[in-house]
Amino acid sequence: MIPCEYVYNVKFRLEGACKSCNKGFTRKSIYTLNDTIPKALCPFAYFSIIPYWVSFTQGAWFRWREKKNDVLCQCPKAGGIVFLVRHIDTIIEAEVINTGDKICPCKYSVGDKFNIQVNEFCPALFPSLWSKIELFSAQAIQELDIECSISPNSLKIRKVK
Secondary structure, three states: OOOOOOOOOOEEEEEOOOOOOOOOOOOOOEEOHHHHOOOOOOHHHHHHHHHHHHHHHOOOOOOOOOOOOEEEEEOOOOOOOEEEEEEEOOEEEEEEEEOOOOOOOOOOOOOOEEEEEOOOOOOOHHHHHHOOHHHHHOOOOOEEEEEOOOOOOEEEEEEEO
């Protein structure tokens, strides 16, 4: 399995800590986008999975699904890969069930699985950063406030050169 290649390698520092989860990010460490997503998982796919992750961990389920703890999710790219997303204890598992139109550079195969440790990754950090990554890359902004999607806390992302 070849991880998705993408050009966004913005370095940033987090100032403060979310009081709801404090997912291991410290005030003085420098991070890149790769530090906010599970290894080898495409950021586009991860962005699509996160709303289901948050829903599952808050007790939601999807009426149209036979099983209470799973849902189908597709990468937002046209002809994208389809994942079966499952909530299993403290893990969100995303399994490739359809490789789409095969133009995806990730080269995923049916049956590939990605485990997102609920206690390891923050569901608010990546979407907030991803939505502004082009502005960060183009030097249009230097800092960003993030509101936690789970509790009323916030932290600041400051770009590092």
